[in-house]
Amino acid sequence: MRTREKPASTEVVTYAPFVLLPSPVPRQMFEKAQAVQTDFNVMMHRVAHDYDFLKECLASTIKVDNFTGHMWQIYERVYKEGIVQPICLAINRSDYMFDSPLGESSRSQVHLRQIEFNTMASSFGGLSQKLADLHSAAVLFLILPIEGNIYDQRWLEYGIKAINPNIKVIRRSIQDLANRAVLSEDKCLLIDDVEVAIAYQRTCYIPEHFESEKDWDARLLVERSRAIKCPNIAYHLAGTKKVQQVLAEPGMVQRFASSPEAAARIIDTFAKLLQLRQSNNTYGEDIVKVLNEIKDTDERTAYILMERISPPPHRNYPIRVDTPVSLQLLISELGIYGTLVGTKDKVTLNEQTGHNLRTKAVDMNEGGVATGYSSLDSPFLV
Numbered sequence: 320m321r322t323r324e325k326p327a328s329t330e331v332v333t334y335a336p337f338v339l340l341p342s343p344v345p346r347q348m349f350e351k352a353q354a355v356q357t358d359f360n361v362m363m364h365r366v367a368h369d370y371d372f373l374k375e376c377l378a379s380t381i382k383v384d385n386f387t388g389h390m391w392q393i394y395e396r397v398y399k400e401g402i403v404q405p406i407c408l409a410i411n412r413s414d415y416m417f418d419s420p421l422g423e424s425s426r427s428q429v430h431l432r433q434i435e436f437n438t439m440a441s442s443f444g445g446l447s448q449k450l451a452d453l454h455s456a457a458v459l460f461l462i463l464p465i466e467g468n469i470y471d472q473r474w475l476e477y478g479i480k481a482i483n484p485n486i487k488v489i490r491r492s493i494q495d496l497a498n499r500a501v502l503s504e505d506k507c508l509l510i511d512d513v514e515v516a517i518a519y520q521r522t523c524y525i526p527e528h529f530e531s532e533k534d535w536d537a538r539l540l541v542e543r544s545r546a547i548k549c550p551n552i553a554y555h556l557a558g559t560k561k562v563q564q565v566l567a568e569p570g571m572v573q574r575f576a577s578s579p580e581a582a583a584r585i586i587d588t589f590a591k592l593l594q595l596r597q598s599n600n601t602y603g604e605d606i607v608k609v610l611n612e613i614k615d616t617d618e619r620t621a622y623i624l625m626e627r628i629s630p631p632p633h634r635n636y637p638i639r640v641d642t643p644v645s646l647q648l649l650i651s652e653l654g655i656y657g658t659l660v661g662t663k664d665k666v667t668l669n670e671q672t673g674h675n676l677r678t679k680a681v682d683m684n685e686g687g688v689a690t691g692y693s694s695l696d697s698p699f700l701v
Contacts, residue, residue: 336640338697341696356667367553370398373394408660416651416653439555498533
């Protein structure tokens with residue numbers, strides 16, 4: 320990883336934080352998370368293609384959240400114009416924790432609880448073999464202007480090259496697209512005279528990634544193009560916390576799941592969710608303060624309240640730059656990857672394509688390796 324002190328340097332790098340030993344993960348819960356991933360893939364694919372559901376679901380959010388409102392405007396624009404590229408490419412990651420509310424550590428007392436479903440994930444998973452037919456066009460990695468997580472992304476690029484060295488991979492920021500990208504008459508997305516076949520987004524998922532209205536115009540340009548988007552705007556909206564909350568309501572999963580059995584497997588992973596929050600996270604006693612501040616405002620309708628998960632802790636040694644190594648009490652979060660390729664009416668690929676484990680201090684609320692809260696880990700199945 321690039322360092323926070325010199326994020327633009329091509330000479331100064333550091334290793335990603337990791338833990339010394341594999342951390343214990345209940346085998347039954349691990350296999351359960353793997354098995355349900357393709358069910359989630361299909362459900363979220365159907366959610367993303369249901370305009371009326373998304374409109375009703377996000378109606379209160381887009382009124383008070385400018386970022387989601389911008390995204391919805393792009394979605395409405397391309398929906399009314401007619402979707403130019405019907406093929407969807409989804410690289411999803413469903414994140415879980417193991418809930419032991421009574422503090423029990425026995426496997427019989429631990430439950431799998433979904434934290435969130437990410438439609439903007441960090442691995443190409445089972446996609447690489449699908450790229451072999453691309454020749455003259457390029458795969459665009461849409462990245463930050465100064466990208467600290469470049470090496471994780473490079474491995475994905477090398478994986479594409481290993482499958483077919485003729486595939487061109489280019490890396491551009493949304494600001495680059497705002498200044499130099501154009502849409503041809505037949506809706507081809509061109510950047511620096513190169514046609515984009517797949518736009519793989521590693522940016523544009525928080526407000527800070529957009530520096531001006533020109534950047535929003537560039538995001539619209541991508542969406543209006545023939546390029547296959549990963550994710551497209553509908554998938555992006557389907558991955559919001561508000562949609563997760565509505566899907567937890569009675570009867571909603573059954574509406575979109577592929578079968579009653581699949582619906583039951585999905586529902587079994589849900590934590591309790593109530594309408595309160597949409598965007599940035601608030602925890603513990605801070606929730607009371609926030610609720611008092613917004614109790615008489617429309618902003619309250621955009622908030623989601625989620626049941627607190629109590630993962631069983633374990634001990635391990637986090638290895639971090641400039642930090643003494645010590646035995647610490649930690650908790651882990653499991654991510655399961657899934658890949659789906661298809662149109663609204665036909666799914667041609669639906670696979671569970673891997674996992675990751677991120678481990679952090681037991682008293683740490685936030686997560687994320689790139690943000691500095693968590694460390695990379697691997698599961699020791701018990």
